[in-house]
Amino acid sequence: MSDSGRKKLILVVIDGLTPSMLEDTLERGVAPSLGLLAANGRYRRAISTFPSLTPVCLSALATGAHPDVHEIPHLVWYHRGERRLVEYGSSFGAVRAAGTKQSLIDTIYGLNASHLGSRAVTVYEALEDAGLTAAAINITCYRGRHPHRPTVPFLTRPAHGPSTFFFYNLFESHVTGAPLSVRNRPRGTIDAYAAAVGRWLVTRDDFDFLVFYLSDYDYASHAQGPDAAHEALARCDEAVGALIEAAGGPDDFLERYAVLLCSDHGQTTVSEVARLEDVFPDALVTASNRAAMVYTDDDPAILARRLDGNSAVDVVLRRDGEKLVARRDGSDGDVSQLDHPDGPARAAAALANPNAGELIVSAAAGWEFADLAGRHHAGGGSHGSLLAGDSEVPMLAVGLDVLPASIVEVMPAVLDHFGVPAPPYARTLTKA
Ligand SMILES: [Zn+2]
Numbered sequence: 001m002s003d004s005g006r007k008k009l010i011l012v013v014i015d016g017l018t019p020s021m022l023e024d025t026l027e028r029g030v031a032p033s034l035g036l037l038a039a040n041g042r043y044r045r046a047i048s049t050f051p052s053l054t055p056v057c058l059s060a061l062a063t064g065a066h067p068d069v070h071e072i073p074h075l076v077w078y079h080r081g082e083r084r085l086v087e088y089g090s091s092f093g094a095v096r097a098a099g100t101k102q103s104l105i106d107t108i109y110g111l112n113a114s115h116l117g118s119r120a121v122t123v124y125e126a127l128e129d130a131g132l133t134a135a136a137i138n139i140t141c142y143r144g145r146h147p148h149r150p151t152v153p154f155l156t157r158p159a160h161g162p163s164t165f166f167f168y169n170l171f172e173s174h175v176t177g178a179p180l181s182v183r184n185r186p187r188g189t190i191d192a193y194a195a196a197v198g199r200w201l202v203t204r205d206d207f208d209f210l211v212f213y214l215s216d217y218d219y220a221s222h223a224q225g226p227d228a229a230h231e232a233l234a235r236c237d238e239a240v241g242a243l244i245e246a247a248g249g250p251d252d253f254l255e256r257y258a259v260l261l262c263s264d265h266g267q268t269t270v271s272e273v274a275r276l277e278d279v280f281p282d283a284l285v286t287a288s289n290r291a292a293m294v295y296t297d298d299d300p301a302i303l304a305r306r307l308d309g310n311s312a313v314d315v316v317l318r319r320d321g322e323k324l325v326a327r328r329d330g331s332d333g334d335v336s337q338l339d340h341p342d343g344p345a346r347a348a349a350a351l352a353n354p355n356a357g358e359l360i361v362s363a364a365a366g367w368e369f370a371d372l373a374g375r376h377h378a379g380g381g382s383h384g385s386l387l388a389g390d391s392e393v394p395m396l397a398v399g400l401d402v403l404p405a406s407i408v409e410v411m412p413a414v415l416d417h418f419g420v421p422a423p424p425y426a427r428t429l430t431k432a
């Protein structure tokens with residue numbers, strides 16, 4: 001029990017896991033740990049944010065806000081204040097193209113220390129301000145009140161995270177003996193690190209809230225395509241199993257912890273690649289996966305028409321004074337007419353982000369936009385668009401009063417569990 005009289009809570013985030021993959025795996029009964037949670041919890045499909053890309057989504061999970069409040073617009077974007085690109089890691093090539101050192105600093109420090117909106121409150125800040133103990137493993141949106149000195153000589157500045165904080169061996173608030181995380185990504189060593197740290201933390205039972213972020217599934221699913229990365233999901237199941245075992249088995253685990261398990265976004269199959277830079281040689285394009293931004297001083301309404309009839313494009317969003325315009329099939333409509341899951345709210349929030357481009361482009365089914373280095377995942381899986389396959393996520397709640405319908409409801413659901421008030425921008429939750 002936490003001091004609030006409620007069970008402690010673990011948030012498990014499996015990056016890129018589609019609802020259909022989890023549902024099929026549960027049906028076949030091949031994932032004992034995920035199956036245990038499903039048997040004791042409630043499940044639904046929930047909706048991500050837009051663009052449905054990891055830095056945007058993890059920030060939504062941690063702050064309970066869409067990008068209008070958390071202000072992280074994309075994997076790659078133009079920083080108007082500093083007049084430069086920010087690239088959080090679309091691909092190794094894109095990181096090299098944007099400047100390797102700058103990209104590392106943006107990913108490790110910048111996202112949390114300066115890019116994340118000042119109006120946004122993170123789940124760690126809210127809980128620890130209320131006297132609870134928050135812990136985070138590997139999640140890239142980690143902003144908290146506690147400075148942590150880096151464990152490696154090539155980093156010099158502290159990062160401010162929750163009091164218990166582990167980030168890819170770069171920051172470790174405790175010595176756990178967990179193995180190095182980046183030895184062999186395709187074989188799942190990042191999640192093996194997370195599992196080792198998680199096991200250590202559960203054994204000591206020294207937190208109220210833990211974010212257990214597993215990133216390797218998305219990596220495998222990009223390569224193998226959605227709903228095919230069975231081995232990677234089996235490893236996620238084992239990682240969750242390590243927590244259950246550390247608590248003394250299923251009964252003790254469920255006695256001690258409530259659990260929320262979800263992904264940050266879905267994935268869809270991509271077979272074709274478009275280069276938006278060729279369409280906009282006179283503007284700045286930041287493209288990656290299945291979303292793109294166009295930054296321009298010209299009239300965005302005229303530029304948007306260049307994508308009419310482009311089979312790579314589903315919707316082009318822009319602002320026109322007070323109006324929020326969604327251009328689709330060669331004609332302008334209002335974003336309120338979008339029929340994508342939670343489409344009107346997600347499109348409006350993406351446009352209200354001060355860091356967004358003048359145009360935001362959502363890809364059509366089967367298409368991906370090449371990144372800064374021309375890299376893509378054609379033949380595999382991708383995500384980022386408003387379409388359902390990229391946007392739907394599994395949501396499993398064990399021992400909570402709330403089953404979130406959106407990833408932006410996760411943070412307020414966590415606060416609600418501990419009786420901590422949600423920030424004013426958060427959605428009102430429906431209790432079951
Ligand atoms: Zn991804």
